[in-house]
Amino acid sequence: MKKPELLAPAGNMEKLRIAIHYGADAVYLGGKSYGLRNLADNFTTTEMASGVDYAHERGVKVYLTINIYPDNSDIPALYRYLEDLKKIPFDAYIAADPGVIAMISEISPERAIHLSTQANTTNWNSALFWQRQGIKRINLAREMPLEGIREVKERVDVELEAFVHGAMCISYSGRCLLSSVMSGRHANRGECAHPCRWSYSLVEETRPGEYFPIVEDDKGTFIFNSKDLCLLPYLPELVGSGVDSLKIEGRMKGINYVASVVRVYREALDRYFDDPASYHCKQEWLAELCKISHRGYTTGFLLGPPQDLALEFDSRYIRTHDFVGIVEEVLADGSLLVGVRNRLQVGDTLEVIGRDMASNMVILREMTNEAGEALQAANPNQKALLRVPFPAEKYDLIRREK
Incomplete structure (x- = not known):
């Protein structure tokens, strides 16, 4: 039984480091253009080279997204972009458009190409077509059920990748025009404004007796609001399907999200392969997520059509903890130099999370600035020195219950 790769998002260099620290086998990232997350921080060409070097030094693969659907006007600049990237040793490019795939093969024939989920591969015949085009891996559409994944794996030789966690698009595999119509920002050009997350009131005048409530809470009604995908409880079934890579969505999410999700799936995957027969999904893993x-969480289409179970009508986001800081350095005396991201105060009860599901609680009795002067509070973008009665590492995160 082959252990699948754990593939994590890297929206910028900090997130890349965090994903690697918490156990990702591979990361995927985008440049400043030609990806579908153009509103993330993303990487310059120089930063890409540094990120690839950093990852490869730690045995982690790096995939570059070039999954835009370009217009004619994009082609000349895209050719130049691909030429500029040739010298960076990415492990693969992620693309969806056949023309872009042809350009990659022309300019960098040695580069492996992974097919983006935006290509909407939902059956084995499509997968076989892409295999014949030289594609090395296919990121299957989120609409694929578990049995469908198994059948594709039985019929093709390419690697298969499946999303296991993160945001879900309400439209079929991201084929949505809401953003372009309502805001002029095109989803398939990396600029989605996420209008499905906005608050709406809906009236359908030709359906008497069928009503959508127009107020669910004091913030409104979120009738287009998909729940987030979470397939952690079905990890053994996914491994058994033969999928080669388990992908976490979230290049626009913060480092708290990346750290928390990667460390849970890393732990679960490792424990399953330690002893598949006695493995079970632990409640503390789900509590961490x-x-x-x-x-709210859903299994999406993995077990069949989700019907109305995948919609979240109550609120936009659920969050029980605030991310307050990151350990930037552990000093020789054991104190922690913390980059503050949310206001910290003496008396706060803090949780420090690290690799291998490490989690330690501490009441903040005192802290100082770098000059050793006592602080009663520290604000975002400040640095503070903390002492804790347990070991911690660089890139460990600190959070506080809301």
Whole structure:
């Protein structure tokens, strides 16, 4: 039984480091253009080279997204972009458009190409077509059920990748025009404004007796609001399907999200392969995933059509904890130099989370600035020195219950 790769999002260099620290086998990232997350921080060409070097030094693969659907006007600049990237040793490019795939093969024939989920591969015949085009891996559409994944794996030789966690698009595999119509920002050009997350009131005048409530809470009604995907309880079934890579969505999410999700799936995957027969999904893993900002969880299409179970009518986000800081350095005396991201105060009860599901609680009795002067509070973008009665590492995160 082959252990699948754990693939994590890296929206910028900090998130890349965090994903690697918490156990990702591979990361995927985008440049400043030609990806579908153009509103993330993303990477310059120089930063890409540095990120690839950093990852490869730690045995982690890096995939670059070039999954835009370009217009004619994009082609000349895209050719130049691909030429500029040739010298960076990415492990693969992620693309969806056949023309872009042809350009990659022309300019960098040695580069592996992974097919983006935006290509909407939902059956084995499509997968076989892409295999014949030289594609090395296919990121299957989120609409694929478990049995469908198994059948594709039986019929093709390419690697298969499946999303296991993160945001879900309400439209079929991201084929949505709401953003372009309502805001002029095109989803398939990396600029989605996420109008499905906005508050609406809906009246359908030709259906008497069928009503959508127009107020669910004091913030409104979120009738287009998909829950987030979470397939952690079905990890053994996914492994058994033969999928080669388990992908976490979230290049626009913060480092708290990346750290929390990666460490849970890393732990679960490792424990399953330690002893498949006695493995079970632990409640504390699910509880950890509920501490990060999310919209409620669903299994999506994995077990069949989700019907109305995948919609979240109550609120935009659920979050029980605030991310307050990151350990930037552990000093020789054991104190922690913390980059503050949310206001900290003496008396706060803090949780420090690290690799291998490490979690330690501490009441903040005192802290100082870098000059050793006592602080009663520290604000975002400040640095503070903390002492804790347990070991911690660089890139460990600090959070506080709301």
